[in-house]
Amino acid sequence: MSAPAAGVPAILYCHCQYAQVVPPEVKAAVLKQLCDSNLPFEAVPDLCELSARRDPSLQRLAAAGPLKIAACFPRAVKWLFAAANAPLTPGTTEVLNLRTLPAADAAAAIVHPDLTPNLPTGKVTQADAPASSSTPSF
Amino acid sequence: MALTDTQLRVVLYEGTGAAPIESDDRLTAVRSLLERGFGVTRAGAARPLAPADPSPLLVVGRWQDAPPATEPNIRWQSFDLPNLANAAEAARSGFAAPTPGAWKPWFPVIDYDRCTNCMQCLSFCLFGVYGVDTAKQIQVQNNDNCKTNCPACSRVCPEAAIMFPKYKAGPINGDVVSDSDLNREKMKIDISALLGGDVYSLLRDRSERARSRFGKERDSDKALAERQKCLTKLAALAGDIPPEVLMSLPSPEEIARKAEEAAAKAKAALANS
Structure with a gap:
């Protein structure tokens, strides 16, 4: 586990609007927590769509300094940004995986001021998986 | 747009x-x-x-x-x-900004930490999704050509480097890659080999056999039936390739031509890298 990064992170929330792969109760809990807080945040309907468009907003977000992203698997998020010529900075980016985190944990983590960088570097294998992550087979 | x-x-x-x-x-x-x-x-x-x-x-x-x-x-x-x-x-x-949601964002995302630039994806994809950059590095060039809900190219990647973030399960969805995942990927390729080398050579071979069998009497209905039989078998083995995707494949002749083009493109990229 990496050490917390210095600086208060900006917040990015992905609603994964065009697929039903994130549990609705998790999205609802995170969005409510964000809106109940007095924090500024960025919310996008679908990171995949922005990546496909190579939308310049991804470069803006990647350049924001410390960044906490509520979306899906960190490996996917890392390369979605990279595909849009907006590489994330490994040392200052934390991705909360809304596909696997319980709603209460995700909601608490998104507004927490500490940032624990967790972008994968190098080949990601099972040894890199957090203990709480479920890894369904296919 | x-x-x-x-x-x-x-x-x-x-x-x-x-x-x-x-x-x-x-x-x-x-x-x-x-x-x-x-x-x-x-x-x-x-x-x-x-x-x-x-x-x-x-x-x-x-x-x-x-x-x-x-x-x-x-x-x-x-x-x-x-x-x-x-x-x-x-x-x-x-502002004449694009209409959101007009296209379901389903496309491959390459994990370059895992990709070995082997060009299997480029050789496999018939829809022109993949290409190479000026440094002969594989890249996704036409993501809107990708067939919605089809993860087929990720299954031919020997390194599980191709992700579809909206896919239901790992490692295709971006989850970590286990040894068993890699073995499973190899197994998929072996299944493909059992079918006759690869999916497209299978289709091509069947097309050739059909041509010799029916000769000039071969009509479009019979060709379609042959193709459907082949694709149904493939769909059953692959498990999650949507039927509508399989049925949107080009004709066997077009498949053969596109497969040769893609293979030549991949070969050229590998030769110059």
Whole structure:
């Protein structure tokens, strides 16, 4: 586990609007927590769509300094940004995986001021998986 | 609509010169905008926000005075919750920004930490999704050519380097890759080999056999039946390739031609790398 990064992170929330792969109760809990807080945040309907468009907003977000992203698997998020010529900075980016985190944990983590960088570097294998992550087979 | 067009972003402004918005209204506003496909920035003072970009903006707030004058890519509007989504849609239309959600964003994402540039994906894909850059590095060039819900190319990748983030399961969805996943990928390829080398050579061979069997009497119905039989067998083995994707494949002759083109492209890229 990496050490917390210095600086208060900006917040990015992905609603994964065009697929039903994130549990609705998790999205609802995170969005409510964000809106109940007095924090500024960025919310996008679908990171995949922005990546496909190579939308310049991804470069803006990647350049924001410390960044906490509520979306899906960190490996996917890392390369979605990279595909849009907006590489994330490994040392200052934390991705909360809304596909696997319980709603209460995700909601608490998104507004927490500490940032624990967790972008994968190098080949990601099972040894890199957090203990709480479920890894369904296919 | 080009996939490079920049989308409208809505800013909920609650800083200096505007009254705060109640949290319930804020939640309703953000959720309704997201569900209509609009990005939202909630601007405040407690934490940093990302810097501005050239996106067209609709800035809404409970203004204490008259809102600032409209600028070329910024519109200002009073917060009116019941009409907010419609106001965003009107602004999107006014800026000629793309309609969100017009295309389901289903496309391959390459994990370059795992990719070995073997070009199997380029050789496999018949829809021109893959190409190479000037350094002969594989890349996704035409993501809107990808067939929705089809993860087939990820199954031929020996390194499990191709992700579809909206796929149901790992490692294709971006989850970590286990040894058993890699073995499973190899197994998929072995299944393909059992079918006759690869999917497209199978189709090509069947096409050849059909041609010799039916000769000039071969009609389009028989050709279609042959293709359906082949594709049904493939779908049963692959498990999750949508039938409509399989049926949207080009004709066997076109498949053969495209497969040869893709293989030549991949071979050229490998030879020059």
